[in-house]
Amino acid sequence: MKNFASRLIEWQRKHGRHDLPWQGVDAYRVWLSEIMLQQTQVATVIPYYQRFVNSFPNVSSLAAATEEQVLEHWSGLGYYARGRNLHRAAQIILEKYHGEFPQEFDKIIELPGIGRSTAAAICALANHERRAILDGNVKRVLARYCGIEGWTGNKKVEEQLWQVAETLLPPKNVAIYTQSLMDLGATVCTRTRPKCVICPVQTDCIALQTDRIPQLPTPRPRKVVPEKNTTFLLLMHGNDVLLEKRPGNGIWGGLWCPPQVESQNTVMEYIQRNGVQVREQIELKEFIHTFTHFKLHITPLLIRVARKPEQVQQAGSEWLDVQAALQAAIPTPVRRLLQKLILDNQWE
């Protein structure tokens, strides 16, 4: 029987994905795609990727953009630290490497937002360098194929998986092999209901042979996700809504959001402090936005104002027409909320 890598390479040539827009491109574009694909599905990424490379076709154009422009292109993809890190990394590449994306693994991994697996994927896919990758999908494939137990985020289990990934690496054709692992994880060895009957490594897959597919990879130990509350103050005047730019750190860093207060009790305090003349106040339905480390309960409070209060027109806040607000760098829950208000005819 052929070894693991040979079977995967053969399978990729016949059945793998060959029409992804970032295949066969330079390191800059491979890097963009790898960052966008972290925690995001291919189908979601494709239009963002295309828009991004149209506006920023190389490192220099990305470095020359403002953070605001980069985040506008990222708006809706989530995990905004990825967009900010891309921008910072482009500026470093311009400064240190004259705008040429570095070739060496050690230089690539030093850039912000790039970990061991991403650096290796760039080296393998763009430069055909012999490097092992270990992203979430690959961890799942290897944990099943080799029957490795334990949560893959655990340091020891992860180290074991890295060793396996290094051992299975073929001597050549590393770019196709890397792509084959990604394709197998995304299309065959999926999280639920893997298609083992068409899998090229089914004959010696330990999870399949020992009937342990539902147990592998071992799920993350359950822990209680903290819950937090916030109230969005949707101050509206005609078709304009008040948005504030959030500080660079923390959730939604650098994005535009409605003013927020911790609870409904502090709404009155905000209104008085900012001299807001309320014409109408409507409490909208609460919704939940889930981050990786906590759940945020959001209560939107729609407040129509008699006039735009001067106190809140300070630096970092702006009245924007709702259509302009939808074009700005806003996080997904704010976009959904504004779109819902348009659908509900809440704009005058």
Ligand code: SF4
């Ligand atoms: S046989 Fe099934 S579980 Fe094993 S690697 Fe293939 S798809 Fe995954």
